[in-house]
Each structure stands twice: as structure tokens, then as C-alpha cells.
Amino acid sequence: MTQTQHDAGWYLFDYGMVIAAAPAAGDWDRLEQTAGRELRAPGSTYWAHRHSFDAGALDSPSYWSAVLERPVEPAEAENLDRLDTALWSQPDPRTREVLRSLESRGASMAVLSNMPARMSQIFEAEGWWTGYFEHLIFSGPLRLAKPDPRIYEHALATMGAEASDVVFIDDKRENIDAAAALGLETVHYTADTDLAAELGL
Incomplete structure (x- = not known):
């Protein structure tokens, strides 16, 4: 769905496969x-x-x-969490340009991502992308995950926005459908999506 920047009060982005690209083979x-x-x-x-x-x-x-199908102690889990975070740290250059463009226009932006609690903590402290956003909303700390309608309702309350004032960008069809059912404008982000054009930039 095409949406111009002036029509949206908020841009709500998924993280993985939208802000972040597919994991690199070396990280796997x-x-x-x-x-x-x-x-x-x-x-x-x-x-x-x-x-x-x-x-x-x-x-x-x-x-x-x-x-791993065996007991894992906290220190080993922390090392695996760090490697897992690195796995999902490659920026999608197309989205990065869109974020820069929206920022230059003074757009209001937030993230709504299904993400484990520890990964969200690492990104909040170290992520290159977090400074673009006014709100970072992660599933792990909330114990709610997309496509549960309650996490979208939480995001709207956090942003202080009406559903019709939000454009939601996600790579998963089930998450897009859940958001659309609540009245959010949506963009289904795929390898063929020209996100700048979809957002009227």
C-alpha cells in the first residue's frame, strides 16, 4: 500500500529482514x-x-x-546470545536509506520487533540503528509477540497514536494481516519492495 510521508503520523518498523538484512553465511x-x-x-x-x-x-x-538438546549454563548462553545478535546485525541498505530520508523529514518512527529479551538489551546498548527511533518495542520483555493483537495495541498506546495514523512495515504476511485488522496502514516488505516508493519518499 502506497503511503506518503505527510499522510502518516508514525512509521512502525519490524527489525529482522526489514532493518536488518538476511544473516550472512559467515555469521551462521x-x-x-x-x-x-x-x-x-x-x-x-x-x-x-x-x-x-x-x-x-x-x-x-x-x-x-x-x-542444543543439552543443559546450557548462563555464561555459555551469553556467548551464544552475542553470536545470535551478530547474526541479525547486517543492515539492509535499502531500509537504511529510507530511515535516513524519514529522519531528515522529522518523521516519527518506532520499532516493533519479535526479539528475545537479551538480544534487545544488546541492541539497545550497541545497535547502529536505534537512534533513528523514538520508541523501541520488543516482544521478549513484554512476553507478547506478533501477530498477537495485544502487542500492536501496546505499540499504539506507547506511541500515543491512532491505528489509522501508523504505517507498519514487516516482512511476514501474518504480522501484516494482524496489523491491518486493527486498522494500521501496512507495507509487506519483500526483496522486491521499493520501500521509498511505497512511503512516497
């Missing part, structure tokens, strides 16, 4: 070497437990214990 290699198993395939234990981790139902040691 480093995580898998440390974990001692293959993780990147869609059916791996990394993905099987990921939504529960994102939603705060699992803490880091519990998640990595499930992924």
Missing part, C-alpha cells in the same frame, strides 16, 4: 561452530523454539538448552 558459520550443530535450516532446533524465545516464554539458558 560462527554460531554453528560454537553450537556444534547445523542451525540455519528451516527445520532446525534454532527455529523450532524461536517463537517461544521471542515471546519471552523461554529465557536464554532455556532456549539454548532446547536448541
Whole structure:
């Protein structure tokens, strides 16, 4: 859906596969070497437990214990969390340009991301991208995850915005559909999306 910058009160961005690009092979290699198993395939234990981790139902040691199928102590979990954060740290250059353009126009921007609590803490302290945004809303600390309608309602309350005043950008169709059902304008971000054009920049 095309939306001009002047029509939107807020731009609400997903993080992974929108602000961040797909993980680089070398970052997967480093995580898998440390974990001692293959993780990147869609059916791996990394993905099987990921939504529960994102939603705060699992803490880091519990998640990595499930992924590695053996007990993981907090120090090892912290190392794996750091490697996992690095995995999702490659910027999408197209989105980066859009963020710069919106910032130059004084646009109001926020992030709504499914992200484990520890990863969100690392990014809040060290992320290159956090300064673009007025609000950073992460699923792990809230123990709510997209597409649960309650996390969108929380985001709207945090921004002090009406749904119709928000453009939400996400790569997952189920998250887009949930946002649209609440009345948010949406952009489904894919490899073929010209985000600047979609936002009228």
C-alpha cells in the first residue's frame, strides 16, 4: 500500500529482514561452530523454539538448552546470545536509506520487533540503528509477540497514536494481516519492495 510521508503520523518498523538484512553465511558459520550443530535450516532446533524465545516464554539458558538438546549454563548462553545478535546485525541498505530520508523529514518512527529479551538489551546498548527511533518495542520483555493483537495495541498506546495514523512495515504476511485488522496502514516488505516508493519518499 502506497503511503506518503505527510499522510502518516508514525512509521512502525519490524527489525529482522526489514532493518536488518538476511544473516550472512559467515555469521551462521560462527554460531554453528560454537553450537556444534547445523542451525540455519528451516527445520532446525534454532527455529523450532524461536517463537517461544521471542515471546519471552523461554529465557536464554532455556532456549539454548532446547536448541542444543543439552543443559546450557548462563555464561555459555551469553556467548551464544552475542553470536545470535551478530547474526541479525547486517543492515539492509535499502531500509537504511529510507530511515535516513524519514529522519531528515522529522518523521516519527518506532520499532516493533519479535526479539528475545537479551538480544534487545544488546541492541539497545550497541545497535547502529536505534537512534533513528523514538520508541523501541520488543516482544521478549513484554512476553507478547506478533501477530498477537495485544502487542500492536501496546505499540499504539506507547506511541500515543491512532491505528489509522501508523504505517507498519514487516516482512511476514501474518504480522501484516494482524496489523491491518486493527486498522494500521501496512507495507509487506519483500526483496522486491521499493520501500521509498511505497512511503512516497
